[in-house]
Amino acid sequence: MPSASNPATPSHLFRQEVLALHAYHVPPAAGLVKLDAMENPYPLPPHLREEIARLVADTAINRYPDPEARSLKEKIRAVTGLAEDTQVLVGNGSDEIIQLLALALARPGATLLSVDPSFVMYRMIATFTGMRYVGVPLTENFDLDLPATLDAIRHHQPALVFLAYPNNPSGNLFDAEAVTKIIMAAPGLVVVDEAYYAFARSSFIPVLSQHPNLLVMRTFSKLGMAGLRLGFLAGHRMWLEQLEKLRLPYNTGVLAQGVAEKLLQHHDVLLQQAAQIKRDRTWLYERLVGTADVRPYQSEANFILFRAMHANAVFAGLKQRGILIKNLNGAHPLLADCLRVTVGTREENERFVVALQESLHVAQASSGGNQPLSSV
Numbered sequence: 001m002p003s004a005s006n007p008a009t010p011s012h013l014f015r016q017e018v019l020a021l022h023a024y025h026v027p028p029a030a031g032l033v034k035l036d037a038m039e040n041p042y043p044l045p046p047h048l049r050e051e052i053a054r055l056v057a058d059t060a061i062n063r064y065p066d067p068e069a070r071s072l073k074e075k076i077r078a079v080t081g082l083a084e085d086t087q088v089l090v091g092n093g094s095d096e097i098i099q100l101l102a103l104a105l106a107r108p109g110a111t112l113l114s115v116d117p118s119f120v121m122y123r124m125i126a127t128f129t130g131m132r133y134v135g136v137p138l139t140e141n142f143d144l145d146l147p148a149t150l151d152a153i154r155h156h157q158p159a160l161v162f163l164a165y166p167n168n169p170s171g172n173l174f175d176a177e178a179v180t181k182i183i184m185a186a187p188g189l190v191v192v193d194e195a196y197y198a199f200a201r202s203s204f205i206p207v208l209s210q211h212p213n214l215l216v217m218r219t220f221s222k223l224g225m226a227g228l229r230l231g232f233l234a235g236h237r238m239w240l241e242q243l244e245k246l247r248l249p250y251n252t253g254v255l256a257q258g259v260a261e262k263l264l265q266h267h268d269v270l271l272q273q274a275a276q277i278k279r280d281r282t283w284l285y286e287r288l289v290g291t292a293d294v295r296p297y298q299s300e301a302n303f304i305l306f307r308a309m310h311a312n313a314v315f316a317g318l319k320q321r322g323i324l325i326k327n328l329n330g331a332h333p334l335l336a337d338c339l340r341v342t343v344g345t346r347e348e349n350e351r352f353v354v355a356l357q358e359s360l361h362v363a364q365a366s367s368g369g370n371q372p373l374s375s376v
């Protein structure tokens, strides 16, 4: 036990789950072309920036924000096209909503189930909220393994299932029928995480009312508001009422609420940027298809996952050339040799493609030749 001569240390005091965690690592990006975090690369048009400046100047920052974010929620309902019977909960980023759900459902022995590889926060938050985490492996093309997922649901009876749609880090949309079967088989809540909805062809928002245990989560981070930290959860009042009790009353600040509301009034601006990103995604995908020793995966998000020969060396080579992407090699067996690049501006993408080709070339020359690209 700690005492005056034997002072307290974290290992005396902290929960084992916390001690065992590795902090979510965000690498420094100063001076680099930042293509690692699925941010929208475009600034806002000048007229909108001026409107925001006025709005910020007029905001009463001495007052607490509206704890229910009523005005922002109305805008969210309008741009999302939510049905009357659907409720909205607003979070400080959707990460906070994942945490809220896990905190609420972490009864002793409760399980959070997702698929692997997927968004790392599902596992991390399950761990520190004391939930058991079950990750069902995807197929080698990152599709749902429906029989294995249904088996795992039967066996583990998860209180909470997370499915990222499109998935991160693979970028694909899972088969919607398979997702529906999972929703219908799950004994608990199923959250479809639509962080990349602005870049995808399909959504579960239209079928929310058909599935009482379905919740759809979205964030505005990937649409161009990563710095504001705003996400929301949509679903049946019965669930959201309980979650509201856990939400800290002022979880979203007055500036975030006000600026997000303003941006949603100009949703078209953000959607046009998203449309440009989708066109550039196609351009980038084609360049990657045409690059020797690289195999890209088709994406419905604002990033592309690809396998590259000598992935670690290529990642380092890109960084040396001023470009930061995400190295996923080693993060999961299915991600051997995988790198993930966010779609940037046309100029950033062009710089990336050139730097990638140089890095591949150097990596090969210094390794003395090619090994076959991992086939997993």
Ligand SMILES: *Cc1c(COP(=O)(O)O)cnc(C)c1O
Residues within 6 Å of the ligand: 038, 092, 093, 094, 095, 096, 119, 164, 167, 168, 193, 195, 218, 219, 220, 221, 226, 229, 230, 231
């Ligand atoms: C980026 C991301 C989030 C988190 O978004 P924030 O709202 O910025 O916290 C959630 N889910 C997935 C799948 C993501 O990729």
